[in-house]
Amino acid sequence: MKLEKSIELYTKGKKHLVGAVNSPVRAFKSVGGVPIFIDAAKGSKIIDVDGNEYVDMVLSYGPMILGHRNSVVEKTIKKYLKKGYTFGASTKGEIILAELVCDAFPGMDKVRFVNSGTEAVLSAIRLARAYTGKNKIIKFSGCYHGHSDALLVAAGSGLATLSLPGSAGVPDEAVKNTLIAEYNNIDSVERHLAKHNDIAAVIIEPIAGNMGVVLPTKEFIEELRDLTKASGVLLIMDEVMTGFRSKFGGAQELLGIKADITCLGKVIGGGFPVGAYGARNEIMQMVAPLGPMYQAGTLSGNPIAMACGIATLKELKKQDPYKDFEKTAAFLERAMLSAAKENGIDLQVNRFGSMINPFFTKTKVVDFKTAQTSDTKKFKTFFWKMMENGVFLPPSQFEAWFLATAMSKRDIYKVRSAINIAMKAVADK
Numbered sequence: 272m273k274l275e276k277s278i279e280l281y282t283k284g285k286k287h288l289v290g291a292v293n294s295p296v297r298a299f300k301s302v303g304g305v306p307i308f309i310d311a312a313k314g315s316k317i318i319d320v321d322g323n324e325y326v327d328m329v330l331s332y333g334p335m336i337l338g339h340r341n342s343v344v345e346k347t348i349k350k351y352l353k354k355g356y357t358f359g360a361s362t363k364g365e366i367i368l369a370e371l372v373c374d375a376f377p378g379m380d381k382v383r384f385v386n387s388g389t390e391a392v393l394s395a396i397r398l399a400r401a402y403t404g405k406n407k408i409i410k411f412s413g414c415y416h417g418h419s420d421a422l423l424v425a426a427g428s429g430l431a432t433l434s435l436p437g438s439a440g441v442p443d444e445a446v447k448n449t450l451i452a453e454y455n456n457i458d459s460v461e462r463h464l465a466k467h468n469d470i471a472a473v474i475i476e477p478i479a480g481n482m483g484v485v486l487p488t489k490e491f492i493e494e495l496r497d498l499t500k501a502s503g504v505l506l507i508m509d510e511v512m513t514g515f516r517s518k519f520g521g522a523q524e525l526l527g528i529k530a531d532i533t534c535l536g537k538v539i540g541g542g543f544p545v546g547a548y549g550a551r552n553e554i555m556q557m558v559a560p561l562g563p564m565y566q567a568g569t570l571s572g573n574p575i576a577m578a579c580g581i582a583t584l585k586e587l588k589k590q591d592p593y594k595d596f597e598k599t600a601a602f603l604e605r606a607m608l609s610a611a612k613e614n615g616i617d618l619q620v621n622r623f624g625s626m627i628n629p630f631f632t633k634t635k636v637v638d639f640k641t642a643q644t645s646d647t648k649k650f651k652t653f654f655w656k657m658m659e660n661g662v663f664l665p666p667s668q669f670e671a672w673f674l675a676t677a678m679s680k681r682d683i684y685k686v687r688s689a690i691n692i693a694m695k696a697v698a699d700k
């Protein structure tokens with residue numbers, strides 16, 4: 272595989288950029304080798320600076336659900352670029368996107384736009400504390416909610432990839448109010464609720480994607496909703512990854528559950544930096560300028576980002592790809608399981624809708640502990656063979672692969688061929 276130009280940029284980039292990247296998940300650290308540098312992308316394909324073309328299953332870690340440079344979206348962005356880039360005053364686009372978002376999530380009467388998922392979640396936690404007057408929060412190990420201090424404990428995504436229990440530089444005081452529970456284990460939540468009377472909220476990825484894909488059981492998620500309600504504790508659903516991806520109305524539509532506070536990001540910006548948090552009126556009433564909880568942003572509700580988000584959501588609604596995603600993911604699951612069987616490899620495949628990934632383990636993956644039973648050396652071999660055969664995957668066992676509407680049958684067959692070769696390589700290693 273030719274990677275000379277990526278190697279050259281990596282070498283050069285290390286001088287002024289930490290590890291030559293601006294987000295550690297891009298560093299290819301757990302799979303070894305050099306991170307690829309991207310030149311351009313169109314539709315389902317992404318091309319690196321050496322001219323290698325891949326079917327893109329990273330999709331910028333989720334936002335590019337329509338694929339890259341969708342023509343309707345691109346036309347809209349171009350139109351809005353002519354009007355100016357940022358004003359420090361409100362625009363119509365913010366109202367339109369808010370309407371689209373609140374219509375899709377019935378638990379949200381009002382929404383506040385921010386610039387990232389991290390910001391959405393840290394604001395949601397502040398809001399939960401402001402509303403309840405309580406301080407503690409419960410999070411689940413293996414879930415990732417961005418890089419704010421209070422949430423960098425037992426986190427998934429890049430921390431799982433790098434086997435970090437938390438982050439240096441986070442003071443003990445910042446995490447002393449963060450309690451950890453186990454995914455799919457309601458007893459671990461109940462124990463905290465029984466012991467502490469100052470819990471403001473439980474935060475969860477309703478379909479987890481940051482320890483690889485892990486689904487909640489129906490009983491677990493329903494009991495979590497009932498239990499939080501009965502205890503006067505807010506349920507925050509972090510749908511930064513699943514919002515508009517699992518279903519148009521996110522995991523909440525799918526599971527038939529309403530969160531008290533919802534966090535969004537990724538797809539709602541269509542590739543531009545947008546995050547959001549929202550809730551029913553009574554809770555959002557706390558946020559400045561209506562209430563005493565302060566949260567602000569120079570570029571929040573940026574007009575180009577809003578235009579891109581609106582065009583993306585409208586196009587997504589029109590295309591309604593959710594049944595097709597399910598079928599494609601089922602096809603890929605079968606392809607992986609049969610290739611694994613043929614090669615005598617223990618494999619679990621977890622998926623929902625347009626999120627899927629394999630774990631190289633005999634153990635059913637239901638939480639962070641079982642996800643960590645995956646043989647990451649096998650993943651590494653698998654990953655590079657997939658790359659060599661034209662499929663760009665997240666360079667970590669603990670990240671979801673994504674589908675986009677721009678993927679054709681041909682793309683998916685290409686992924687299947689790569690899977691067959693890669694599983695054989697894992698067996699031969």
Ligand code: PMP
Binds near residue numbers: 390416418512
């Ligand atoms: N929450 C979840 C569920 C996420 O998946 C992510 C990012 N992967 C975040 C929050 C943080 O979002 P951002 O990277 O935009 O800050």
